[in-house]
Amino acid sequence: xxxxxxxxxxxxxxxxxxxxxxxxxxxxxxxxxxxxxxxxxxxxxxxxxxxxxxxxxxxxxxxxxxxxxxxxxxxxxxxxxxxxxxxxxxxxxxxxxxxxxxxxxxxxxxxxxx
Amino acid sequence: xxxxxxxxxxxxxxxxxxxxxxxxxxxxxxxxxxxxxxxxxxxxxxxxxxxxxxxxxxxxxxxxxxxxxxxxxxxxxxxxxxxxxxxxxxxxxxxxxxxxxxxxxxxxxxxxxx
Numbered sequence: 001x002x003x004x005x006x007x008x009x010x011x012x013x014x015x016x017x018x019x020x021x022x023x024x025x026x027x028x029x030x031x032x033x034x035x036x037x038x039x040x041x042x043x044x045x046x047x048x049x050x051x052x053x054x055x056x057x058x059x060x061x062x063x064x065x066x067x068x069x070x071x072x073x074x075x076x077x078x079x080x081x082x083x084x085x086x087x088x089x090x091x092x093x094x095x096x097x098x099x100x101x102x103x104x105x106x107x108x109x110x111x112x113x114x
Numbered sequence: 115x116x117x118x119x120x121x122x123x124x125x126x127x128x129x130x131x132x133x134x135x136x137x138x139x140x141x142x143x144x145x146x147x148x149x150x151x152x153x154x155x156x157x158x159x160x161x162x163x164x165x166x167x168x169x170x171x172x173x174x175x176x177x178x179x180x181x182x183x184x185x186x187x188x189x190x191x192x193x194x195x196x197x198x199x200x201x202x203x204x205x206x207x208x209x210x211x212x213x214x215x216x217x218x219x220x221x222x223x224x225x226x227x228x
Contacts, residue, residue, distance in 0.1 A: 089190070
């Protein structure tokens with residue numbers, strides 16, 4: 001059995017599926033609306049939606065004909081939480097850069113008293 | 115050709131590979147050190163490391179015998195940047211909850227003047 005975070009990351013590992021989520025971040029949309037910007041078949045879009053729905057990244061309305069898709073952000077929040085411990089790596093680099101810039105700016109101030 | 119973000123997310127969609135990254139977040143390690151906590155073969159670990167290396171999530175030393183692995187956080191930063199636009203969804207929910215809690219706390223203060 002696949003763990004939920006792996007299922008989420010696997011569902012996100014596709015540019016079309018990420019584009020679908022980006023569209024849904026702007027509001028609900030039908031399958032036809034979601035398919036419009038892509039040069040792929042409606043069945044292919046449906047397969048992508050099934051993967052996203054399986055990962056809990058989208059939910060779909062109950063209406064038989066017009067089943068709007070909506071973004072469910074909870075699994076993305078889990079990715080964000082997982083990333084937390086690694087954030088120090090690039091934030092740390094920025095701190096070092098800032099310290100360095102402060103250092104050379106200070107040096108500059110002392111040197112040139114114009 | 116797979117885009118870099120999809121390659122990263124696909125490499126992360128495995129609990130063993132995420133555990134390897136978590137170990138490397140604490141510092142460099144050899145393949146043997148990385149394999150120790152897992153009940154899987156050394157070749158299986160090597161395959162996981164190849165996937166992580168292919169995604170640029172780890173790099174390996176040049177020494178023939180002792181090739182330490184190290185975490186490369188740059189691809190994770192790209193995931194963090196991609197998540198940015200979705201962060202408003204759960205941060206927004208917290209804001210709404212906070213507003214609601216402020217509201218009922220205020221109501222409480224006006225109601226019971228004990």
